[in-house]
Amino acid sequence: xxxxxxxxxxxxxxxxxxxxxxxxxxxxxxxxxxxxxxxxxxxxxxxxxxxxxxxxxxxxxxxxxxxxxxxxxxxxxxxxxxxxxxxxxxxxxxxxxxxxxxxxxxxxxxxxxxxxxxxxxxxxxxxxxxxxxxxxxxxxxxxxxxxxxxxxxxxxxxxxxxxxxxxxxxxxxxxxxxxxxxxxxxxxxxxxxxxxxxxxxxxxxxxxxxxxxxxxxxxxxxxxxxxxxxxxxxxxxxxxxxxxxxxxxxxxxxxxxxxxx
Amino acid sequence: xxxxxxxxxxxxxxxxxxxxxxxxxxxxxxxxxxxxxxxxxxxxxxxxxxxxxxxxxxxxxxxxxxxxxxxxxxxxxxxxxxxxxxxxxxxxxxxxxxxxxxxxxxxxxxxxxxxxxxxxxxxxxxxxxxxxxxxxxxxxxxxxxxxxxxxxxxxxxxxxxxxxxxxxxxxxxxxxxxxxxxxxxxxxxxxxxxxxxxxxxxxxxxxxxxxxxxxxxxxxxxxxxxxxxxxxxxxxxxxxxxxxxxxxxxxxxxxxxxxxxxxxxxxxxxxxxxxxxxxxxxxxxxxxxxxxxxxxxxxxxxxxxxxx
Amino acid sequence: xxxxxxxxxxxxxxxxxxxxxxxxxxxxxxxxxxxxxxxxxxxxxxxxxxxxxxxxxxxxxxxxxxxxxxxxxxxxxxxxxxxxxxxxxxxxxxxxxxxxxxxxxxxxxxxxxxxxxxxxxxxxxxxxxxxxxxxxxxxxxxxxxxxxxxxxxxxxxxxxxxxxxxxxxxxxxxxxxxxxxxxxxxxxxxxxxxxxxxxxxxxxxxxxxxxxxxxxxxxxxxxxxxxxxxxxxxxxxxxxxxxxxxxxxxxxxxxxxxxxxxxxxxxxxxxxxxxxxxxxxxxxxxxxxxxxxxxxxxxxxxxxxxxxxxxxxxxxxxxxxxxxxxxxxxxxxxxxxxxxxxxxxxxxxxxxxxxxxxxxxxxxxxxxxxxxxxxxxxxxxxxxxxxxx
Numbered sequence: 001x002x003x004x005x006x007x008x009x010x011x012x013x014x015x016x017x018x019x020x021x022x023x024x025x026x027x028x029x030x031x032x033x034x035x036x037x038x039x040x041x042x043x044x045x046x047x048x049x050x051x052x053x054x055x056x057x058x059x060x061x062x063x064x065x066x067x068x069x070x071x072x073x074x075x076x077x078x079x080x081x082x083x084x085x086x087x088x089x090x091x092x093x094x095x096x097x098x099x100x101x102x103x104x105x106x107x108x109x110x111x112x113x114x115x116x117x118x119x120x121x122x123x124x125x126x127x128x129x130x131x132x133x134x135x136x137x138x139x140x141x142x143x144x145x146x147x148x149x150x151x152x153x154x155x156x157x158x159x160x161x162x163x164x165x166x167x168x169x170x171x172x173x174x175x176x177x178x179x180x181x182x183x184x185x186x187x188x189x190x191x192x193x194x195x196x197x198x199x200x201x202x203x204x205x206x207x208x209x210x211x212x213x214x215x216x217x218x219x220x221x222x223x224x225x226x227x228x229x230x231x232x233x234x235x236x237x238x239x240x241x242x243x244x245x246x247x248x249x250x251x252x253x254x255x256x257x258x259x260x261x
Numbered sequence: 262x263x264x265x266x267x268x269x270x271x272x273x274x275x276x277x278x279x280x281x282x283x284x285x286x287x288x289x290x291x292x293x294x295x296x297x298x299x300x301x302x303x304x305x306x307x308x309x310x311x312x313x314x315x316x317x318x319x320x321x322x323x324x325x326x327x328x329x330x331x332x333x334x335x336x337x338x339x340x341x342x343x344x345x346x347x348x349x350x351x352x353x354x355x356x357x358x359x360x361x362x363x364x365x366x367x368x369x370x371x372x373x374x375x376x377x378x379x380x381x382x383x384x385x386x387x388x389x390x391x392x393x394x395x396x397x398x399x400x401x402x403x404x405x406x407x408x409x410x411x412x413x414x415x416x417x418x419x420x421x422x423x424x425x426x427x428x429x430x431x432x433x434x435x436x437x438x439x440x441x442x443x444x445x446x447x448x449x450x451x452x453x454x455x456x457x458x459x460x461x462x463x464x465x466x467x468x469x470x471x472x473x474x475x476x477x478x479x480x481x482x483x484x485x486x487x488x489x490x491x492x493x494x495x496x497x498x499x500x501x502x503x504x505x506x507x508x509x510x511x512x513x514x515x516x517x518x519x520x521x522x523x524x525x526x527x528x529x530x531x532x533x534x535x536x537x538x539x540x541x542x543x544x545x546x547x548x549x550x551x552x553x554x555x556x557x558x559x560x561x562x563x564x565x566x567x568x569x
Numbered sequence: 570x571x572x573x574x575x576x577x578x579x580x581x582x583x584x585x586x587x588x589x590x591x592x593x594x595x596x597x598x599x600x601x602x603x604x605x606x607x608x609x610x611x612x613x614x615x616x617x618x619x620x621x622x623x624x625x626x627x628x629x630x631x632x633x634x635x636x637x638x639x640x641x642x643x644x645x646x647x648x649x650x651x652x653x654x655x656x657x658x659x660x661x662x663x664x665x666x667x668x669x670x671x672x673x674x675x676x677x678x679x680x681x682x683x684x685x686x687x688x689x690x691x692x693x694x695x696x697x698x699x700x701x702x703x704x705x706x707x708x709x710x711x712x713x714x715x716x717x718x719x720x721x722x723x724x725x726x727x728x729x730x731x732x733x734x735x736x737x738x739x740x741x742x743x744x745x746x747x748x749x750x751x752x753x754x755x756x757x758x759x760x761x762x763x764x765x766x767x768x769x770x771x772x773x774x775x776x777x778x779x780x781x782x783x784x785x786x787x788x789x790x791x792x793x794x795x796x797x798x799x800x801x802x803x804x805x806x807x808x809x810x811x812x813x814x815x816x817x818x819x820x821x822x823x824x825x826x827x828x829x830x831x832x833x834x835x836x837x838x839x840x841x842x843x844x845x846x847x848x849x850x851x852x853x854x855x856x857x858x859x860x861x862x863x864x865x866x867x868x869x870x871x872x873x874x875x876x877x878x879x880x881x882x883x884x885x886x887x888x889x890x891x892x893x894x895x896x897x898x899x900x901x902x903x904x905x906x907x908x909x910x911x912x913x914x915x916x917x918x919x920x921x922x923x924x925x926x927x928x929x930x931x932x933x934x935x936x937x938x939x940x941x942x943x944x945x946x947x948x949x950x951x952x953x954x955x956x957x958x
Contacts (some may be wrong), residue, residue, distance in 0.1 A: 094823035106818040108811040115807050120822045127832045130805035135586055305733055370732050371643045372917045379913025380865050386906035501745040506736045541751030546743045556723040
C-alpha cells in the first residue's frame, strides 16, 4: 500500500482553507544555548501520513517531545486543531487527541498485555475515576478487538515483559490505538524489527491510519517510501527540505547531507 | 528581634557568629563534599556517612590520648597525623563497604539507602561496644586554643581558622583531583556512561571503589574537625546526616561550587539565627527554609538544563 | 523480581478480576484467626497489649506497601503521620485528664501540666479543637492527611521523586521532631504527652480497656487491609505499578501522574495516622521518639521484611521484627542493633521481596506441585501455612 491509495487532492493541501490538523510555527528550543530545534515550521493535514527523516541529532525526537509537551518550547507555537499545545500539560495534550509512541518500546513490564491495554482505555483517568473503573463488556470487547489488530490476541494474559521486541512495539501501538487519537506520533516504529515483523507493521500502520493523521520518525527508507504522503527532512535542528518522497530524494541539499560526508 | 541592637552591634554579631560558625561550616563542607562525590557522582545514598565521619572523630580521639600519654613532646602536632589517619581509616572502611555491599546495589538506589542505614546501625553498635556509650572529648594542643582579636568587638577563634584552612586545602585538592587528574577524568567518564567507559578500557569497578573510598575518607577528615565543636558519641553522626543530605541536594547534586555555597548559606543562617533564637528554633527555621526552597526549586541552586 | 499484581495463575480468565483470589482469602482468614482468636487466647494481658502496640506499626507498614511497593515512592517520614495522628489523640486525652479538678494545684488550673510548668497561662489556640471528641476523631486523620497532601502536592507537581523525595521526607521528619522537642510548653517536649487517663470518661488504663482496644485495633487493621486491597485491585492499583515502571508512558496515556502519587502518599499517611492514634490509646502516651527519622526508617524495614509488595506480608513482617526486637533486647540488648542492621542488609541484598517473596518464589510453587500430585489420585486439602498475598 502507498500514498497513491489516497486522493491526491489531500496531499497538495487546500490553500483556501488552512484547516491544518497540526500547525508547527517557528518552533525553537535551546538547551543552554544549543539550539536543538531551530525555527522549525511544518503543517500536517487531516488524514496525512507525514514522515520526518534526518541524520542523527537532527532534532527529530525533540520535535515530537515538543509537540507532546515532554519538552517545553523556548519560542514558537504548536497549534493542534487551532488549540495551542505549548501551554498544556502532557495529559491534557493526550486528552486533546495526540498520541505518542516512544523510540524504545515503552510498556509496563510488570502488567499483562490485557492490563497494558486497559490502562490506555480512555475512561477513568482521574484518581476517583480510576478507583471506580469497572472492567465492563465495552472495555473487554475493545481490548479484544485491539489485541486482534496488533496480532497479540493469544498473549493477552502474558506479562508484557515476556513479549518479543517486535511484539512490544505492537503493544505500544495498540495502547495508542485504544486511545483513539486524531494525531498519532510514532518514533521509529520498525527499528530493531525482523523483516517479517516489518512487513506486518507496515500492514498494521496502513490499517490504523484511517481517520487520523500520523507523524512518523523513521530511518528505514524502504519503509518511508511505502507509507509516507509527505516527508520533512530535518538537519541540525532546521527544516532542510519538504515534499513528496520523490522530490526530497532528488533534492541536492538532502543528498549532500546524507552522502556528502 | 533585631530591634534592641544598633547597626554596629548587628554587623559585629553577624561577623562573630559567622566565624563561630566556621567550624560548623567546615564540617558541613567536608561531610557534604564526601557525600556529593558519592551521591552526586555515583547516585548512591549513603546513610552511613555520619558513621564514617564519627570513625574519623574516634581516630582523632585515640591519637589525642595516645600522644598525651606516650609522646607528649609531639602532642602539639598530633592533629595533623590524626587527620591523615582519620582519612585512611574511613577511606579503607569505605572501600571495604563498597566491595561487600554497595556494588551489588548500583541499579537500586533506594535500596542502597536501606542497606547503608543497616550498616549505620551496625557501626553505631560497634562504636558503643568499643568506646562505650559515653561521649568522649579531645584535648586540643595549646596553640589551637584562644582567639585573634581583630577589632575591639570582633574576635576569631584560632581553631576555627585552622579547620577552615584545612577545609580549603581539601576542597581545592578534591577539585583538582576531579577536574584535572587522570583519576578524576575516569570518575567522570564512568559516571557519564558506564558501559562506554568500560569499553574504552577503564576499570569501572576499581573507579567505583576508589570514588566511594575517597568520599568516605573526606568524611573521616570531617570527623577530625568535628571533635573541635562537639564531643563524640556512637550516635553523633546520625545528627548530621539530614543536614548534610539537604546541603548536597540544595547545592544541586554533582556541583562542587553549589555544595560549598549551600553549606555556607545553611551554616551561616543557622549560626546567625542561633544568636537571636533558641538553638532548636534556629535549626527548625533553617531547615524549613531549605525544604521550602527545594519544594519550589527542586533542582537545587546550581544545575544545567540538559537535553533528555 | 516476581510479578506483583497478577501472579502466575494462568487459569484466571480475562473476564474475572475478583476482589480477592482464593489464596488471598486464605491469607486474610489466617490473619484474622491469629490476631483476633489465637493471640488473645494464648497471651497474658501484658503481652497482648504489646502485640497491640506492634500492630499499630503495621498500619504504617501497610501504607508503605501501597506507597512504596506499588507506587515506588519511598517515604522516610512516615513517623510524622504516625506521630501527628498519635499527638492529635493524645491532645484530646490530655485535656480530659487536665480537668480543673485534677489540676487545681497548678498556678493555672485546667491546662495540661507541662504548660503550667512552662509558664503558659492559657490554652493555645491549636489545642482548643481537641476539647471535642468528634472533632478530634476527624482531626486524627485530617491533620496528617492534609500535611501529607501539602508535601506531596508541592513535590510531585514539580516531578520530584525517588531519592530526592526520600531525602526531603526524612528532613521533614527531623524538623518536626526538633520542633516538638523544642516547643516544650506547647507539646510536652522530649517527654511527649504523658499521664493520659480516660477517653470520654472511660478509663483506658485498665486491663479490660486494653483488651477492648486491642480488638478495636485489630478490627481497624483488617478494615485498612480491605481498603488497601480494594485500591490494589482497582485500576488505580495497576496505574500505580505502571507509573513505577514507566512514568512517562502513563503521562502520555492521558493521566496526571502527580494526582495518583499524591493519592498513594495521602492514603499511606491516613493509615499511619490511624495507627498512631491507636498507639496513643493502647500505650497511654505519645512522644517525639515515634516521630523522627529512626522510627520512620524502622517502619520501612517492617514492610521490607514482610515484602514490599504484599499487604499481608507487611503485617507479618511488622510482627516478626518487633517480636525479634523484644526477645533479642530482653536477652542480648547489645546485640539488637547489630541484628537489626544485619537484617536491613540481608533483606535488601538477598530477599528484596521479603517473606512474601520467599513464599511466592519457593514455597508456593512447591506446594502447588505437591497439591497437584495429590489431587491426581484424590482431592487434597489446600495447605494454609505461611504468610502470603
